[in-house]
Amino acid sequence: MTTLQRWINGLTSRIQYTEVSLPFYLFSLVLGFFVGNLFGTFLATLRQYIASDIVIILILCVLFEYISFLAYTMSPETVPSSWRTRARRALNLWKLGCLFGFFVDAFKVGS
DSSP states (O other), rough: OOOHHHHHHHHHHHHHHHHHHHHHHHHHHHHHHHHHHHHHHHHHHHHHOOOOOHHHHHHHHHHHHHHHHHHHHHOSOOTTTTTTHHHHHHHHHHHHHHHHHHHHHHHHHHH
């Protein structure tokens, strides 16, 4: 097998993997964006149970750092198609969508 054939086979398998996983990953990203936009709506309710905003921010930071820890400490023996790897990537995309939702919501508050 030549180098070109190996490269084409690798590219073909990568495209097939992307076709299978892309809708799920996009759904995770959009769901996180939706949750990030809704966070400002439910912040008043959350303040009834947690008195300080610092504690709310601390809980969010710890949650997002834990998600990052899970996503970026994948062991090398996991194969890209395993369900754990897909779940970690989807959770990380949810986190990114949520942070982007916070970012967009901050523009609404600032204007």
